Amino acid sequence: MWFLFALLTAFAWGGADLFYKKGSDPQDRFSHIKIVITVGFVMGIHATAYLLIKGIDFDPTDLVRYLPVSALYILSMTIGYIGLRYMELSIASPVQNCSGAVTAILLFLFFKHDLGIVEILGVTVVTFGVIGIAILEKRAERETLSDHSTHIDQKYQIGFMAITFPILYCFIDGLGTFADAIYLDELSLIGEDAALIAYEFTFFICALAAFVYLRVIRKQPFRIFQERAKGYAALLETTGQFFYVFAMSSNAIITAPLIASYSMFSVILSRIFLQERLNKKQYALIVVVIVGIALLGLADAL
DSSP: OHHHHHHHHHHHHHHHHHHHHHHOOTTOTTHHHHHHHHHHHHHHHHHHHHHHHHTOOOOTHHHHHTHHHHHHHHHHHHHHHHHGGGGGGOSOOGGGGGHHHHHHHHHHHHSOOOOOHHHHHHHHHHHHHHHHHHHHHHHHHHHHHHHHTTTSOGGGSOSHHHHHHHHHHHHHHHHHHHHHHIIIIISOOSOHHHHHHHHHHHHHHHHHHHHHIIIIISOOOOOGGGOHHHHHHHHHHHHHHHHHHHHHTSOHHHHHHHHHTHHHHHHHHHHHHTTOOOOHHHHHHHHHHHHHHHHHHHHHHO
């Protein structure tokens, strides 16, 4: 089932990425805070409903036990949201999702895994495809800036800060996924339900703090029910998180790169709904990722 859960996570997060882009306002310097609030509120509602419907006896100390993982994830996501203010220069930033390769490398270095040739080939192909898409996206971004540099505000032009956001996201999220693999798979320090609820409640607490900061300290207006794109992104993010914890509870070294391929779905959806075109190289790399996913599915079936 881990393969199915990983695919559902990739589909959900690919859709979430599209709505993050649509809901991020490059003119609003508080846009990332509003996204954090929206996602945190939706996760808080989901965690409460999941807790009550399943009748789970949740231990509040799990919030503290799982805090290192939650903190890394929330930090990386917030950095990603800040980077979305530069998204008018590039439809997608798949470089962020090379984090799956970071996780796989760390797991390989610190834990012993016996992987079959099909699994190794699948992970390699998916990772190669994701990195290739990232390189093409950054190249397209530079070409856009080169062609329209006189019409783009200086603060949105590619530079140290613009490049830093996706790189920071990649490494911090990779560390978070590595820690998650330790908690859920390698050492089984926490159950899937407890991890899901702990993470979502932690995100909810962060959202409350962000809401107070935005409304009370910064005195900025924010009507959450009018932020439809952010709301759709939050729903898809939460859906992906639900499947993610169950996918990561087994075969984390394979699951992490597979889930990271959601950037491929994001790129496809961006081209469909944002009316952008894919070139031949991008199509080729998408096919490469699909082949890698098929290989991992085959390995799961064997």
